[in-house]
Every structure is written in structure tokens, then in C-alpha cells.
Amino acid sequence: MxxxxxxxxxxxxxxxxxxxxxxxxxxxxxxxxxxxxxxxxxxxxxxxxxxxxxxxxxxxxxxxxxxxxxxxxxxxxxxxxxxxxxxxxxxxxxxxxxxxxxxxxxxxxKASSLLPVLARAQATRSLRLANAELERQLRLNVIELAEANQRLEQARTAAEHANAEKSRFLSNMSHELRTPLNGILGFAQILAADKLPATQLEKQRFARNIVQSGQHLLKLVNEILDLARIEAGKVPLAIEAVDLPTVLQECRMMVTPLAAKHDVSLGFGAVPPLRLRADRTRLVQVLINLLSNAIKYNREQGKVAVACSAAEGQRLRISVTDTGPGLDADQLQHIFQPFNRLARDEAEEGSGLGLALTRRVVEAMQGFVGVESKPGQGSTFWIELQLAPETTQLVQHA
Structure with a gap:
């Protein structure tokens, strides 16, 4: 008992x-x-x-x-x-x-008179305690309900935002896909027409346009699929110790022809002999994208500067600074959204997915990405990645 x-x-x-x-x-x-x-x-x-x-x-x-x-x-x-x-x-x-x-x-x-009095007092006390417990539970329930309502409201807002983002994404994607596809179909129809005269040189030009549009369309589809896989966590990353000087030198060689075409000078500051925890292929992809944007959206005879600096938490920051037109506050708020080209020069070919991919890739490598810019003063895009363990030890003992 x-x-x-x-x-x-x-x-x-x-x-x-x-x-x-x-x-x-x-x-x-x-x-x-x-x-x-x-x-x-x-x-x-x-x-x-x-x-x-x-x-x-x-x-x-x-x-x-x-x-x-x-x-x-x-x-x-x-x-x-x-x-x-x-x-x-x-x-x-x-x-x-x-x-x-x-x-x-x-x-x-007598005891017979006292005992009922004590029993009534104890019963009243028990009732008071029960009421106090009920009030406490009620307060807790009210707080929990308020928190649940707040979470529900946040979830609803997030769902509405996600739905709006999905609609905008699909709308922009359909527009971006139609543009090269219309070019392919238009030039193909010209080539296929019997009544439209065309010289051999014109046919070659039409064919080149079809190839260029097809390549652009393929690149766009690949980037969309890449972005979807990254967001779904289905892209395996080979995280390893990546040699920073080697990667930056490789990126420099790859973007030098593009810089010469746009008459933009490249400047790489001192590169420390460090190693980063990253997927080498993805890191090159990210840096090439930042460098290409800095070159394409620059002014004539502009400059692009690459710098490396220490960051908090045993991280290294790689910055890419251009002398372009810069970005205002509203543009900075939407810069990493898919298909957002921010009203930049439409003559420059691009899908508007590069920075969105860059952000997802860097975050997948447990890093950070950001931008600093003012209208008329150029822009600085940066990424931060963790130093490799052996590099961290070297830095700590330096």
C-alpha cells in the first residue's frame, strides 16, 4: 500500500x-x-x-x-x-x-468538535492549492498557445513567402528559358524555309546563333538543376584541404581572357600560403563566378582587386572588389535571389543564377558570403571559409 x-x-x-x-x-x-x-x-x-x-x-x-x-x-x-x-x-x-x-x-x-474544523480547513487548503495549480497550468497553457500561434503565424508567413518566391522563380525561369529557345526556333525556321533567300555566310551566322542560344539554354538548365540539387542537399561535397595559392592562380588564368576582352585590369594581392576546408571544384566555381561578374559589370578600363584577410573563427575571407556602378540598398537586399540581374546591362549574357548558386555552395561548405557596395563606388563581394586544421595550427603557433 x-x-x-x-x-x-x-x-x-x-x-x-x-x-x-x-x-x-x-x-x-x-x-x-x-x-x-x-x-x-x-x-x-x-x-x-x-x-x-x-x-x-x-x-x-x-x-x-x-x-x-x-x-x-x-x-x-x-x-x-x-x-x-x-x-x-x-x-x-x-x-x-x-x-x-x-x-x-x-x-x-473536545476532539469531536475540533476534528471537523480541522477537516474543513484542510479541505479548503487543498482546494486553494488545486486552484493555484489550475491557474498555473492555465497560465502555462496560455503562454504555450501564444507561442504556438506565433510559430503558426511565422510558418504561415514563411509559406506565403516561399509560395511567392516559387511563383516569381517559375515566372523568371520561364522567361529566361524562352529567350534562347525563341532564338533557336527562329533561326532554325529561317534555315528551314525554302522561299527565304539566304547566302552561305548568312546560313553560317544563323547556325552560330543557334549554337550560342543552345549553349546558353544548356547552361541555364544545368544551373537550375544544380541549384535545385544543392537546395535539396543532394550534391555531395568532397571537403578537403585546398591549397589557396594554387586555386587563385588557376582562377586568374581562367578569367584573364575575359578581363582583356572587357579592358579590365586584374589585381591579386598577396596570397598567404594557406589551405581551406572546401570542395576544390565548387570553390573554383564560386571564385570564377565572382570574378566574372566583377569583370562584366565593371566600367571601361575598370579594375578588379582580389584580397585575402583573416576572419573570425579561424576563417579566411577572400574579397573581390570592382570599380563598377555599385548597388543601392534595395539591390543589396535582393542580390542573392535567383534570376535577379538587378537591371544590369541586358547585353551581358547571364542567367541571374550565379550569385544564388554561389551563396548555396558556400553555405553548403559551412562558409559565409556577403557584399558591400554603394552606388557609384563599386562593389566588394566576399566569401569566408574555414581554414584547414593543419593551417589553423600553423596560424596559432605563428
Whole structure:
């Protein structure tokens, strides 16, 4: 059987003989009773221990029973207090109840009279505790409901945003796909027509346009598929220690012809002999994209500067700075969104997916990407990647 805890009752009376006798009687009825001879000693006992009930005499030297009940209730609001009095007047009862007592009993009394009073007080105390617990649970439920509603609202907003982004993505994608496809179909129809005269040179030009449009379309489709795979986490990354100087030199060689075509000078600052934790192929892809954008969207005889610097958390920052027209605040907010070319020169071929891919790839390699720009002052795009463990140790011991 489960043990039932005995109710603890504190009896306060300046008549020690009556206090002792009452304690003995109540112990016979399965109460755990203790006695005190003054209100002051009772408060000390209440400070040190926890009681369910307190039975106090009304008239005592020093602090009386009414004041004791007030002080006791401040220490333990759940304490059930009962006043013992020999007066037996309505005024006494009112004073006791106003002080916080749950009941009172008139002296002299027998156990048969006292036990129902104690039972009522305990029942009231239990009800108070149950109500307090219900109120606490209600407050918790209200808080949880508010938090759930907040999460639901956030989820709804995110879903609406995602749906809008999907619609915009599909709209832009269909437009970007139609452009090269229309070129392919248009020039193919010209070549296939019997009545439209065309010289051999014109046919070659048409064929070249078809090839260029086809290549652009293939690149666009590949980038869309690449972006979808990265966002779905289905692109395996071969994370390894990648030699930074070798990668930057490779990227420099690959973009030098493009820079010469646009009459843009390339400047690579000092490259530290460090290794980065990255997928080498993806890192080259990211750097080529940043360098190509810096070259294509630059001014005539512009400059592109590449710099490396230490970043927080044992990371390295690679920055690509151009002397182009720069970006305003609204453009910066949308720069990494798919198909967002930000009203740049439409003569420059591009899908608007490069920076979106760059961001996804860098984040997949546990890195960071960002941009700093002001209209008329050029732009700086940067990525931060973790240093390889052996490089970190070299930096720490340097």
C-alpha cells in the first residue's frame, strides 16, 4: 500500500499544559503535531519548517493570534490557520477571517468538535492549492498557445513567402528559358524555309546563333538543376584541404581572357600560403563566378582587386572588389535571389543564377558570403571559409 503523508499541524498557545495535551490527542488521529508557547517562536518554526495547518490561541502575551495569522500567511500563503478563542463572539470570528484564518473554534472544546474544523480547513487548503495549480497550468497553457500561434503565424508567413518566391522563380525561369529557345526556333525556321533567300555566310551566322542560344539554354538548365540539387542537399561535397595559392592562380588564368576582352585590369594581392576546408571544384566555381561578374559589370578600363584577410573563427575571407556602378540598398537586399540581374546591362549574357548558386555552395561548405557596395563606388563581394586544421595550427603557433 502507498504511504499517506501525515498532515503537519502547528499548535500555538501560551498554556503549555493545554498545548501538550492537544498535541497528544491529535497524534492519536494521525496528525503530526508540534507545539509552541508564543507567536514569536511559532514564526521561527514556520521559517524553518513547512506545516499544513496552524491552530493558534487568540489571546497571547506579545503578538496575539490575529497578528500571528497575518505574519504566518506572509511566510506561507497556503497555510490553513484556525483561531482558538474563549470569547465566542461574532466580532472575534470576523477579525479572525479578515486576518486570513479559515475557521475558529471556541474553548473549551473536545476532539469531536475540533476534528471537523480541522477537516474543513484542510479541505479548503487543498482546494486553494488545486486552484493555484489550475491557474498555473492555465497560465502555462496560455503562454504555450501564444507561442504556438506565433510559430503558426511565422510558418504561415514563411509559406506565403516561399509560395511567392516559387511563383516569381517559375515566372523568371520561364522567361529566361524562352529567350534562347525563341532564338533557336527562329533561326532554325529561317534555315528551314525554302522561299527565304539566304547566302552561305548568312546560313553560317544563323547556325552560330543557334549554337550560342543552345549553349546558353544548356547552361541555364544545368544551373537550375544544380541549384535545385544543392537546395535539396543532394550534391555531395568532397571537403578537403585546398591549397589557396594554387586555386587563385588557376582562377586568374581562367578569367584573364575575359578581363582583356572587357579592358579590365586584374589585381591579386598577396596570397598567404594557406589551405581551406572546401570542395576544390565548387570553390573554383564560386571564385570564377565572382570574378566574372566583377569583370562584366565593371566600367571601361575598370579594375578588379582580389584580397585575402583573416576572419573570425579561424576563417579566411577572400574579397573581390570592382570599380563598377555599385548597388543601392534595395539591390543589396535582393542580390542573392535567383534570376535577379538587378537591371544590369541586358547585353551581358547571364542567367541571374550565379550569385544564388554561389551563396548555396558556400553555405553548403559551412562558409559565409556577403557584399558591400554603394552606388557609384563599386562593389566588394566576399566569401569566408574555414581554414584547414593543419593551417589553423600553423596560424596559432605563428
Amino acid at each position: 502507498t504511504d499517506v503523508r501525515k498532515l503537519r499541524i502547528l499548535i500555538v498557545d501560551d498554556q503549555s499544559a493545554q498545548t501538550g495535551a492537544l498535541c497528544d490527542v491529535l497524534r492519536q488521529y494521525q496528525y503530526e503535531a508540534e507545539g509552541c508557547g508564543s507567536a514569536e517562536s511559532a514564526l521561527e518554526r514556520l521559517q524553518a519548517q513547512s506545516f499544513d495547518l496552524m491552530l493558534s490561541d487568540l489571546n497571547m502575551p506579545g503578538m496575539d493570534g490575529i497578528e500571528l495569522v497575518k505574519a504566518a500567511m506572509q511566510r506561507d500563503p497556503d497555510l490553513a490557520c484556525i483561531i482558538m478563542t474563549g470569547e465566542g463572539s461574532i466580532a472575534t470570528a470576523v477579525r479572525a477571517m479578515q486576518a486570513g484564518a479559515l475557521d475558529y473554534i471556541v474553548k473549551p472544546f
